[in-house]
Amino acid sequence: MRLLSLEVQNYRNIASASLTPGRELTVICGNNGQGKTNLLEAIWLLTGGKSFRGGKDAELVRRGEPFAVLEASTLRAQQEEQEPDTPNRVRMTIGMPDSARPGRYAAVNGAPPKRAAALAGSFPAVVFDPGHLSLVKGAPEGRRRFLDAALCQLYPGYLATYRRYVRALQQKNALLRHSSTTPERPYAEKTALLEVLNVELAAQGEAIQKRRRAYLEQLGPLACANYAELSHGAERMAVRYAAQFEPGGLAALLRARQNEELRAGQSLCGPHREDLELLLDGQPAKVFASQGQQRSVVLSLKMAEAAAAARITGEHPVLLLDDVLSELDEGRKQYLLTRMKEKQTFVTSCDDTAFLKTDGEVYRMNGGVLTKL
Ligand SMILES: Nc1ncnc2c1ncn2[C@@H]1O[C@H](COP(=O)(O)OP(=O)(O)OP(=O)(O)O)[C@@H](O)[C@H]1O
Numbered sequence: 001m002r003l004l005s006l007e008v009q010n011y012r013n014i015a016s017a018s019l020t021p022g023r024e025l026t027v028i029c030g031n032n033g034q035g036k037t038n039l040l041e042a043i044w045l046l047t048g049g050k051s052f053r054g055g056k057d058a059e060l061v062r063r064g065e066p067f068a069v070l071e072a073s074t075l076r077a078q079q080e081e082q083e084p085d086t087p088n089r090v091r092m093t094i095g096m097p098d099s100a101r102p103g104r105y106a107a108v109n110g111a112p113p114k115r116a117a118a119l120a121g122s123f124p125a126v127v128f129d130p131g132h133l134s135l136v137k138g139a140p141e142g143r144r145r146f147l148d149a150a151l152c153q154l155y156p157g158y159l160a161t162y163r164r165y166v167r168a169l170q171q172k173n174a175l176l177r178h179s180s181t182t183p184e185r186p187y188a189e190k191t192a193l194l195e196v197l198n199v200e201l202a203a204q205g206e207a208i209q210k211r212r213r214a215y216l217e218q219l220g221p222l223a224c225a226n227y228a229e230l231s232h233g234a235e236r237m238a239v240r241y242a243a244q245f246e247p248g249g250l251a252a253l254l255r256a257r258q259n260e261e262l263r264a265g266q267s268l269c270g271p272h273r274e275d276l277e278l279l280l281d282g283q284p285a286k287v288f289a290s291q292g293q294q295r296s297v298v299l300s301l302k303m304a305e306a307a308a309a310a311r312i313t314g315e316h317p318v319l320l321l322d323d324v325l326s327e328l329d330e331g332r333k334q335y336l337l338t339r340m341k342e343k344q345t346f347v348t349s350c351d352d353t354a355f356l357k358t359d360g361e362v363y364r365m366n367g368g369v370l371t372k373l
């Protein structure tokens, strides 16, 4: 996947900017608070997803302006070979362009605009943002979200499975929470309802775990190899899926723990309670990893996410790396800089010294104004 050009208008602190990225590396440098992450975020929105920084769409529009516009031309790998002169043109509006419904809309090649979510899959990208460091230190939920988000991008059916699971889980938790049986709902009726929900949970839960396990079989070795190279073998990373059940075993597990769940008043088992274990030299990274090591783990996972997507879909995602070099030692920085030359990569940095030697395109962002160096 390649971004050929991007024009930005009234996006956050950027009144107007024009970016012509390199084939491989594009660097956006500048001081704190100047708009570097904003530009990276604008590129990310071309995926059709929400901002990786969270928040509301309205916050993306420059204060005082009704709407923002992103205009991009992109090329898929296949087009690159067959029709490099006819890239896709995407025009996205954010906010209220003609006082119609607010939101993000995108028009591709002049067709009528659709909701931006319809772009899903057309511009694959992987983003590293310092917020992702919580993948190591944070709660299991963040690690599950990492897996599930990647799977949603890779397999269109996964989101539907996931939603069915969540809906059944919500119903089950509501049922378990109101645990006292009433004359209107005797114990037998309640357990019967629970069993019905557990059938659905077992079916969807097995499908979720199966996808996660298969994905980790690809992602894990790639991430560990990345880590070995990044750290020059200083530590060994390992990735393990912390499962609650073996394939085919969820229905039995739900039956076995039904009374416990009734007593606890909440659901206790299923893929929503599983985790992705990240280990360094056999120890949980969550407890023992240093700042630089945590960053290295997350980067290794993110680069593996891109490589796995390339294998599965045949399209290598664009890499967006926000403030990636800080806290890394010289060896790790150099390794990353060489990796960034492999595929189209955008990187922001406060410190441009590391990049001045590279042969990428270097831009400076200053108060929302982008200039090419
Ligand atoms: N909707 C908006 N309208 C105008 N300005 C905005 C809007 N949203 C954010 N900003 C401004 O954008 C600036 C932050 O930009 P950004 O996060 O891209 O900085 P950065 O260059 O990445 O900085 P750092 O190096 O600290 O990460 C802030 O000064 C903020 O006030």
Ligand SMILES: [Mg+2]
Residues within 6 Å of the ligand: 036, 037, 038, 322, 323, 348
């Ligand atoms: Mg930033």
